Amino acid sequence: DIVMTQYPDSLAVSLGERATINCKSSQTVLSSSNNKNYVAWYQQKPGQPPKLLISWASSRESGVPDRFSGGGSGTDFTLTISRLKTEDVATYYCQQYFNIPWTFGQGTRVEI
């Protein structure tokens, strides 16, 4: 199985400041056939299902604010929230869809 490890487990950021979440996969999730990274990022608020923010490591979903950005390649990935807002308080998960079983990171809680 590909293990996805996020760090930190939690972080506190001031409103308007930058939050950066890291995700490391235990093996590459970069496809040599299409040069795409099979990594997604999700946001989950209490009592709600996860919401897809970013796919292919850096492609923002429609309707997701541009303060959310994804980066990285191979085994190391980041999710950055450039100017934290109150509504961004949530738990964030990375996930690989490169190999079965598809796996998630353990989650990173973002607080104010």
Add this chain to the structure above:
Amino acid sequence: QVQLQESGPGLVQPSQTLSLACRVFGDSINDGGHYWNWIRQPPGRGLEWIGYLHSTGSTSNNPSLNSRATMSVDPSKNEFSLTVNNMTAADTAVYYCVRGGWFEAFDIWGHGTMITVSS
């Protein structure tokens, strides 16, 4: 707008079988364009992919469930189902039905249904 809606018993006794259903609105399971998944989340914990099915009949399960999970589809209802046998307390979780898989992330999620295993 695509929506997924889970239905289930809420409470399952230990060693019994769980049966869940997911009705799909705004998309057709049969058109073959997507994979249809079950994902679960124990209280206060992270996400675990259970398995997928595709309209071609292709299925795949997470080995972590030790072959206890089975998925099927009812095209007439545009609905897919999950059964998990020999349930234990460790299976207590919110169960989500989710669209996505090969060549796409999990883009559409149901609201989830809480399943508690207890006598």
